């Protein structure tokens with residue numbers, strides 16, 4: 001997500017937590033498949049919502065929290081005509097999934113929204129609602145949701161939302177939800193050739209704060225889109241510059257201005273991020289120059 005990326009610019013600084021997450025969930029075969037725009041897999045059930053309209057070609061995946069009491073209560077609400085709201089999937093805290101409409105049918109999850117020049121993202125996006133209470137208020141030793149239910153300290157995270165000034169408390173997601181979210185992101189991206197994975201907070205920042213800081217959206221984005229996962233999982237990837245002078249730019253393209261003088265032949269760099277044929281790198285010397293280079297002129301070492 002180029003314009004709103006909030007991960008620290010030096011990827012390697014965040015990769016240790018990502019390694020930790022991955023090490024707790026060993027690689028296994030993808031649990032889901034898609035047939036006829038319907039999700040098939042264990043713990044997946046279908047319950048059709050009347051809140052839908054017309055056919056779509058999905059280009060984006062939008063993550064939400066339900067701000068609700070349970071997955072079942074959210075499924076009930078999102079299949080009730082009175083709500084005038086829906087999504088394609090509801091992801092429960094135990095990893096179970098309810099599909100409310102086929103992925104090529106418009107559901108009503110995004111509302112007034114704007115992203116990448118598109119208005120009203122319902123017309124071209126898949127929506128996943130995750131069972132999560134949203135913001136919590138600290139009351140004594142427990143944490144209370146807007147609907148009155150209390151949660152233990154172990155399910156509360158104190159964190160600053162990227163769009164807010166001050167930190168506050170948020171209901172955490174379960175490991176089963178995060179694992180399923182990642183599998184779904186990978187499957188939907190490869191099946192539909194999605195352009196981007198976003199949060200509701202990204203496409204409706206004036207109104208929305210979901211999925212919020214308790215959800216590892218940046219990780220789901222990069223791993224879900226198949227970017228950079230090898231480098232993050234295994235080790236820092238190092239390269240040597242093979243051009244006599246390699247331009248290093250502010251963004252992944254020739255139109256971006258240079259961040260410094262070109263890198264001389266033989267400069268050693270560390271990979272931070274991949275975007276197609278452009279690599280974001282940092283020089284290994286004390287100058288610490290950071291920017292985007294064309295990968296044709298890099299040789300892995």
Ligand SMILES: [Zn+2]
Pocket residue numbers: 063064065109200208210
């Ligand atoms: Zn939402």
